[in-house]
Amino acid sequence: GQQVMQIPQYQHVQEGEDFTTYCNSSTTLSNIQWYKQRPGGHPVFLIQLVKSGEVKKQKRLTFQFGEAKKNSSLHITATQTTDVGTYFCSWDFGNEKLTFGTGTRLTIIP
Amino acid sequence: DGGITQSPKYLFRKEGQNVTLSCEQNLNHDAMYWYRQDPGQGLRLIYYSQIVNDFQKGDIAEGYSVSREKKESFPLTVTSAQKNPTAFYLCASVGRSRGNTIYFGEGSWLTVV
Numbered sequence A: 001g002q003q004v005m006q007i008p009q010y011q012h013v014q015e016g017e018d019f020t021t022y023c024n025s026s027t028t029l030s031n032i033q034w035y036k037q038r039p040g041g042h043p044v045f046l047i048q049l050v051k052s053g054e055v056k057k058q059k060r061l062t063f064q065f066g067e068a069k070k071n072s073s074l075h076i077t078a079t080q081t082t083d084v085g086t087y088f089c090s091w092d093f094g095n096e097k098l099t100f101g102t103g104t105r106l107t108i109i110p
Numbered sequence B: 001d002g003g004i005t006q007s008p009k010y011l012f013r014k015e016g017q018n019v020t021l022s023c024e025q026n027l028n029h030d031a032m033y034w035y036r037q038d039p040g041q042g043l044r045l046i047y048y049s050q051i052v053n054d055f056q057k058g059d060i061a062e063g064y065s066v067s068r069e070k071k072e073s074f075p076l077t078v079t080s081a082q083k084n085p086t087a088f089y090l091c092a093s094v095g096r097s098r099g100n101t102i103y104f105g106e107g108s109w110l111t112v113v
Helices: none
Strands: A004-007 A010-014 A019-025 A031-037 A044-049 A055-058 A061-065 A071-076 A085-092 A104-109 B004-007 B010-013 B019-025 B031-037 B043-051 B054-057 B064-066 B076-078 B087-094 B097-100 B102-104 B108-112
Touching (some): A019 A085, A019 A104, A031 A071, A044 A055, A044 A061, A044 B102, B004 B087, B010 B019, B019 B031, B019 B087, B019 B108, B076 B087
Parallel strands (some): B010 B108
Antiparallel strands (some): A004 A019, A031 A044, A031 A085, A085 A104, B004 B019, B043 B054, B064 B076
């Protein structure tokens, strides 16, 4: 069946260190999106990746979509306390059934 | 302002009672979604609707029901058949003109006692 895994589930980093979360699919994705959810809040859209091998940057955040459109990553350079939250990937297989990963909860150690 | 409005934000109900959560959007979006989130967990898809008068079950539809009589509205009823209904419920809509970007409401916290 179609499965997408998001790893790791938790990540604790010292402020200033880098952080990466991954979403890996067993089958080709139509597109993938990334969201951030602050504690107590709702998910907020960050980026959408559509093309094979696509790389997009937003300040300290770098998003990648694999060549086979089965893998994606979100990388944060030099984390800050404002980066705290849970990061989710979301995808569909072309059927508009938008599904979310289990999320990676990022904790920053000052 | 355009957006998605969920109500109520907090709701307490006795076990065995049905409860309906409201979701209204004025973004002119065709597709709407309901997700459930348990504390510290991810989002699980309950129901989704791509067009008025049509909807599909998500991954955890049992114990829930929806309707889509108007484009702007997608209410979710949590029935007494839902075994563990206490959770955070998120409604979302998607604007096709901008790909699959999901816009979320603020969420509704349901506690069943």
